[in-house]
Amino acid sequence: MMGGDEHGTQSIDHQLFIKGDIATESNYMSGVRVPGTEKIRRGKLSTKGFFDLYPVQDGVDFAGTWANSPFFDSGTVVATGMEEGLFVLRPRGEARP
Secondary structure (H helix, E strand, O other), X not given: OOHHHHHOOOXXXXXXXXXXXXXXXXXXXXXXXXXXXXXXXXXXXEEEEEXXXXXXXXXXXXXXXXXXXXXXXXXXXXXXXXXXXXXXXXXXXXXXX
């Protein structure tokens, strides 16, 4: 959905979840992206934040973030990396789901 044109990388997008006006999306080698969905009806997403679980490279391959879950009442986002392990993220400001 975000595609390379939107976040500046060619990494593979997957696992997009929407909670309110915020989405979370795993992007394999370029981490967890947090697009805002307030303009989604006009075909636009705005970047609210990201966390790169695989900072050594942004490529088109199946490495880096495998999954994310933004469904905790606290606003915490849990993300997993294929080799990197489990990350517990606390988005702030506009990036908070």
